[in-house]
Amino acid sequence: MNPEQSISISIKADRLAFGAVLLFENIDFTLNKNEWSCLLGPSGVGKTTLLRIVAGLVPNIQNVIITCSDNKPLSGRTAYMAQEDLLLPWLSVLDNVLIGFKLRSEMVDKSEALKLLKMVGLSQNINDLPAILSGGMRQRVALVRTIMENRPVILMDEPFSNLDAISRIRMQDMAADLLSDKTVLLITHDPMEALRLGDRIHILSDRPVKFTNPVLPEGTRPRSITDVELLKEQARLLTRLSTASKLDLT
Amino acid sequence: MRIIKPTLVLLVLLLIWQLIIILTSVPPYILPSPFSVVEATLAHADIILENASITLIEMVAGLIIGTFLGGCSALILSYYRPSQQWLMPILVISQAIPVFALAPILVLWLGYGIISKIAMAVLIIYFPVTVAFFDGLKNTNLGYLDLAHTMNASKYSTLMHIKIPAALPAFASGLRVATAMAPIGAIVGEWVGSSEGLGYLMLHANGRMQIDVMFAALLILAVMAIILYYTVDSSLRRLLFWSPEIQLNQLKER
Numbered sequence: 206m207n208p209e210q211s212i213s214i215s216i217k218a219d220r221l222a223f224g225a226v227l228l229f230e231n232i233d234f235t236l237n238k239n240e241w242s243c244l245l246g247p248s249g250v251g252k253t254t255l256l257r258i259v260a261g262l263v264p265n266i267q268n269v270i271i272t273c274s275d276n277k278p279l280s281g282r283t284a285y286m287a288q289e290d291l292l293l294p295w296l297s298v299l300d301n302v303l304i305g306f307k308l309r310s311e312m313v314d315k316s317e318a319l320k321l322l323k324m325v326g327l328s329q330n331i332n333d334l335p336a337i338l339s340g341g342m343r344q345r346v347a348l349v350r351t352i353m354e355n356r357p358v359i360l361m362d363e364p365f366s367n368l369d370a371i372s373r374i375r376m377q378d379m380a381a382d383l384l385s386d387k388t389v390l391l392i393t394h395d396p397m398e399a400l401r402l403g404d405r406i407h408i409l410s411d412r413p414v415k416f417t418n419p420v421l422p423e424g425t426r427p428r429s430i431t432d433v434e435l436l437k438e439q440a441r442l443l444t445r446l447s448t449a450s451k452l453d454l455t
Numbered sequence: 456m457r458i459i460k461p462t463l464v465l466l467v468l469l470l471i472w473q474l475i476i477i478l479t480s481v482p483p484y485i486l487p488s489p490f491s492v493v494e495a496t497l498a499h500a501d502i503i504l505e506n507a508s509i510t511l512i513e514m515v516a517g518l519i520i521g522t523f524l525g526g527c528s529a530l531i532l533s534y535y536r537p538s539q540q541w542l543m544p545i546l547v548i549s550q551a552i553p554v555f556a557l558a559p560i561l562v563l564w565l566g567y568g569i570i571s572k573i574a575m576a577v578l579i580i581y582f583p584v585t586v587a588f589f590d591g592l593k594n595t596n597l598g599y600l601d602l603a604h605t606m607n608a609s610k611y612s613t614l615m616h617i618k619i620p621a622a623l624p625a626f627a628s629g630l631r632v633a634t635a636m637a638p639i640g641a642i643v644g645e646w647v648g649s650s651e652g653l654g655y656l657m658l659h660a661n662g663r664m665q666i667d668v669m670f671a672a673l674l675i676l677a678v679m680a681i682i683l684y685y686t687v688d689s690s691l692r693r694l695l696f697w698s699p700e701i702q703l704n705q706l707k708e709r
Binding site for chain 2: 257260261281287289293294295304305307308309336354360
């Protein structure tokens, strides 16, 4: 499998409303090639809507302009990983990982899938049904399925938020390792996750959201949870988000 | 172990039956005793079995054809949205007219033979299967559909690999209801006009005051309906081994 050439993407829109609610004004941000961009903000701010638009899951959106660095359309070049693992309960772990190929009636090299499943520690579980796996295992299967799609752009919507703290950190490490050559858009409400994985962090906290200068953590991902600077920055982000969500409630 | 409780229930029911006869001294031509029903069943075994096989064929054929038609209708309704405006009225009309009222017409059109009874069973079975399967197809987890969309799946392969499997548990509950209703169609058809089948045998015995034979036919009908239901139910369980409800039960049984 030759991974497709990685690309950067720019996303621009004057305004974006959901029904009568104005969610965003002056959207203008770039997903840089091989970088992880994070959208960090509280629930309900419109992060998921924005990601779904980039993923092409919202029909009839005209005012959002998405441009790729190679001037080709983005459609068909993204892989999507959601908060729920979305494993099909009637398929085994291996078949779930290969579902994209089945849906497109493509030939598939199973050895790649087996290799990846081994890397995430699931080689014993390839024939298991999802129901008997733990939440963390299921999300690892979802991660392998996402990687198998072999797309240059990965869109992740709070993929680790249903996991316990320890599984979450493991998953973050695994994802950072396996998706190091991808252009990633990660949505999260967890400042620690954004700081560990993000190369640029956009903070979405107002209504409507205005894009300001992103936070640019130093060092390479996944950043260590014991890094003092990281912990200080987490405290700053939490303060910033909690004051903003107070405004939102009034 | 699983057989013990149903057997107990059956024994208690038989006991109550016998008690009513002893306490009220009701004459045997109104309510025969369990023993005389068993006796009649054995005495007329050949005739009862012959007629039972006809009724069984009607029920099973009705179930197969009704399920097939219902399944196809649900798929068409779900795949071609405009078809809903055309098919839905037919579906509703097919249920607005009671099947019992249609029975004489079906017998008139399709004759006294087995065909009119199968048609009755099909009419009864078609609706629950269609509605349950269509509901299942409509309610696919939106996340699965999003995933399929980002994987560039065609409408057809999304239907085949995601929507249909996801709708199978709903289809199965429709099929269970249909299986329980299948005997109604066959028997009503036989009552309206026939020369064979358990329904016919019951009417025939009733006319000759052979109440024990009537009860014997009823007994065999009940046994057949129960066996049919459990056969369908256990095959569905085996097919849908992955469905959350079944996995939950397996966990409980462990």
